[in-house]
Amino acid sequence: MPELSLRDKILDISRGLLLNNGYYSISMRKIASQVGVSATSIYLHFESKEHLVHTLIEEAIEELSTALEQSTENKTSTIEKFHALIEAYMDFGITNPEKYEVIYMVKSDAMGRYPKEKFRKVRKGFTLLESIIREGVNDGVMDVENPMMAAYIIWAQMHGVISVILNQRLDSRIEKARFIEESAEQIIQGFLVRTTII
Amino acid sequence: MPELSLRDKILDISRGLLLNNGYYSISMRKIASQVGVSATSIYLHFESKEHLVHTLIEEAIEELSTALEQSTENKTSTIEKFHALIEAYMDFGITNPEKYEVIYMVKSDAMGRYPKEKFRKVRKGFTLLESIIREGVNDGVMDVENPMMAAYIIWAQMHGVISVILNQRLDSRIEKARFIEESAEQIIQGFLVRTTII
Amino acid sequence: MPELSLRDKILDISRGLLLNNGYYSISMRKIASQVGVSATSIYLHFESKEHLVHTLIEEAIEELSTALEQSTENKTSTIEKFHALIEAYMDFGITNPEKYEVIYMVKSDAMGRYPKEKFRKVRKGFTLLESIIREGVNDGVMDVENPMMAAYIIWAQMHGVISVILNQRLDSRIEKARFIEESAEQIIQGFLVRTTII
Amino acid sequence: MPELSLRDKILDISRGLLLNNGYYSISMRKIASQVGVSATSIYLHFESKEHLVHTLIEEAIEELSTALEQSTENKTSTIEKFHALIEAYMDFGITNPEKYEVIYMVKSDAMGRYPKEKFRKVRKGFTLLESIIREGVNDGVMDVENPMMAAYIIWAQMHGVISVILNQRLDSRIEKARFIEESAEQIIQGFLVRTTII
DNA sequence: AATGAATGAGTCTTCATTCAT
């Protein structure tokens, strides 16, 4: 039974607290008190609040990135990869709300700018999507003029769908699972060649 | 040229500051200092920080709501209305970033719950979209099973597109205007009947 | 139907508010808001918060003083006067809690020292008590060595009884009216000559 | 010579400041500045101003309670106990003005209600007085109809005497010590059987 | 590896008072 290290406990609690209200919603005291240690102890693992939050962001990016890469690994056809990648992204957002939102906190003026070079890793998943699209175009299964643009549009749409769910903006009459499924389908179909059956 | 009233100046500055980090990112002091008055003076116009933010939200909702309604007023065909509504929404988000984001701050646990009855107005624009879709289905120009679901998907997609832009996540190689245009087109096409020319 | 003047309304409200928590418990704003005028308006009648409170004290002292003097006016025997004075004092305290307590606020460091010369009027009632005692000693009905001392003791005892009641420290099993009555009787008897019947 | 702990210093200073004007007269800032620490430091020992004041009240009640109990411990006759208890109460009030007054601050609307169960301890001393009176009645040395009522009257009278002194209302021509002594005697005599020598 | 004590700066808010109208 591997005990969570203090460092990881701190990250866990912080991530949870962060969800509510961004950078300002967490305080070293609150984290410490929830973890069950003194506030001072946090400084043994993170040199500042900013460092702590940066770590959080870094790990979330890393995890999302990995999830995206793995999703396509054992897929062969382009369409399958396309499907898998989109599903993986949506899945990550829905099942890891805190981690997903943390990635989108980077912007905040509150904390010192998140180092750009670290942020580049987010683009890895993005590049993957782009290359799948290119592949699809080559294969003749996807109908896209500008693959990079398409990748951005897809990403934006997925982000919108996840946001709506995470922010609990969905009408109660709509079933979450169906909404996700249909949204994904809608996004995907928008970029496939329309095979019209005469 | 009528001077902006102090009340309006306060709202303006607050809206700007709010962009950064939600409810906690603004402070009465910061607002006051930027406006150029004492912190106390704010209380002559707003009874509390919460009241101030609620006012901000209320005004933003009102404005978006109006923009959406007006957008379809002088349109005749369903398709035109559909186009117009989507364009109006995207436009509002892009040209009024602070107001757009303020509307999406409602959720925050930080401030006392935003009164539900006021929030209902947001849904007005939404209902408008839904009814246009129903109209389109009747007219045979839109291919939609569940109009409410479709409306939500459209809304989510638009929100995603706007978010990506407002959060400056767009690659510098992509031109903003084209991105908006193509995204809108993509969203719209996804719900129209595919008139296939054989 | 003589309308209360604004000045008097202010005094009335202030006196009520003062009851709770001394000098700091009232604020010009609260008074103004309860009276239904702007805070500024108070300054048309009182030059400062201190002046307002001083006025309150002055009027309360005046009123108590008058009540004590009148109580003995139509009494003939010394014993009757003694009884009347004690009853009047207790009565004033019980029926005018705010006024009674205001008199005892003088001490407070919070406001500028209440001018001593004005405070002297309190002593008028006191002197009256003392002279009645002297009279009683002369008449042979009161058994007192040092009249001034006796007057102080009587006064202190009455103050204690009133305080206990005003501060709601009385056990609920004790009836207020009986407590007052018996206390008064106890105080009085303590200073009368014991006429022992053999 | 053990240095006073910061906690105790804070309590000491607070008690002194409290004398002036009740709950509102003390401020965390004032206390801190007099103690010579930052205002923040107070919060290391007391979680709030209310908690601080409650502690003050609790300790004062405790101390008075103990003093009263001890006063009668090595006394044998009822009269002795009666004397001792009254003397102890008066003594406590005169020698610990701040502590005495703190006990009587409980009422204040300003702070959150002082927990009733803690306040019950005040009544312990009171019950002691009542039982001594009952004993005296049994022994035939005290002339009292209703012991509880008598206890309240005695308590009220003592409180009056102490208040007069603490509020510096005593005429300068009257010697404090004699006033206390004579008041006590007056109170005591009022409840003893009058042993008349024919 | 961990903590209690300490603090300066900042949080929202209330206060008495002034001034122009």
Place this chain on the structure above:
DNA sequence: AATGAATGAAGACTCATTCAT
């Protein structure tokens, strides 16, 4: 006689951080 706008000082309290142990 009355007020709205304005403000500096002060209120309780929280924060991130440091330091000695």
